[in-house]
Amino acid sequence: DVKxxxxxxxxxxxxxxxxxxxCVQDMxxxxxxxxxxxxxxxxxxxxxxxxxxxxxxGDIPEGYSVSREKKERFSLIxxxxxxxxxxxxxxxxxxxxxxxxxxxxGTRLTVL
Amino acid sequence: KQEVTxxxxxxxxxEGENLVLNCSFTDSAIYNLQWFRQDPGKGLTSLLLIxxxxxxxxxxxxxxxxxxxxxxxxxxxxxxxxxxSATYLCAVNGNQFYFGTGxxxxxxx
Numbered sequence: 001d002v003k004x005x006x007x008x009x010x011x012x013x014x015x016x017x018x019x020x021x022x023c024v025q026d027m028x029x030x031x032x033x034x035x036x037x038x039x040x041x042x043x044x045x046x047x048x049x050x051x052x053x054x055x056x057x058g059d060i061p062e063g064y065s066v067s068r069e070k071k072e073r074f075s076l077i078x079x080x081x082x083x084x085x086x087x088x089x090x091x092x093x094x095x096x097x098x099x100x101x102x103x104x105x106g107t108r109l110t111v112l
Numbered sequence: 113k114q115e116v117t118x119x120x121x122x123x124x125x126x127e128g129e130n131l132v133l134n135c136s137f138t139d140s141a142i143y144n145l146q147w148f149r150q151d152p153g154k155g156l157t158s159l160l161l162i163x164x165x166x167x168x169x170x171x172x173x174x175x176x177x178x179x180x181x182x183x184x185x186x187x188x189x190x191x192x193x194x195x196x197s198a199t200y201l202c203a204v205n206g207n208q209f210y211f212g213t214g215x216x217x218x219x220x221x
Contacts, residue, residue, distance in 0.1 A: 004155075033209070035211075040213065041213070042116075042201075042211045042212060042213040042214065043201075043203075043211040045208060045209070048208070058208070090155055090156065092156075098161070099143065099144050099146075099161060099163070099205065100146065100158050100161050101146065101156075101158065101203070101209065102158065103148075103155040103156040103157070103158075104155050105154055105155045106153070106154060106155045108153065
């Protein structure tokens with residue numbers, strides 16, 4: 001079975017802190033995504049990566065950066081956390097063979 | 113930009129009823145459409161994927177249809193059960209993935 005894992009289910013941080021959200025997939029596929037999910041707004045794409053060391057901005061990249069040093073790991077970085085970044089963060093991988101996205105369990109981030 | 117709409121936002125039905133969830137999208141230039149289920153506080157679980165060349169896909173009690181020309185997809189759930197209670201999201205794959213905001217389904221025992 002395909003598996004996408006995220007380092008934390010719940011995270012509480014202070015305003016101004018640097019925050020790392022980690023995502024690991026075992027699919028050996030290139031494409032990985034970071035979304036945030038907010039009530040009434042649905043899932044919005046922050047960044048995606050189609051290969052190691054490659055990254056592309058999504059619809060809402062401001063305040064975020066990403067790192068993809070190894071194929072299986074895609075990290076989302078909040079350089080200086082702010083309260084409006086309180087959200088559910090979802091990582092996904094894309095299986096090219098089946099065109100299917102597979103999601104991790106999500107990280108609920110609260111910024112105080 | 114692609115816009116994906118799911119109506120209704122919430123639905124409550126008695127156990128055993130058949131039901132239909134709707135998804136509409138504005139740009140018919142898509143590769144495929146995927147239906148997901150999301151339980152509270154959890155990630156998304158893939159249910160069905162329909163390629164743009166297909167009309168429908170079935171998995172157990174679930175059947176998804178796609179009418180690309182009219183920009184619509186439906187998810188049919190037969191003989192609903194309380195365990196089907198969750199939020200159901202559709203996502204279209206064009207040059208990137210676009211998600212609807214979901215339909216929250218409650219199946220009452």
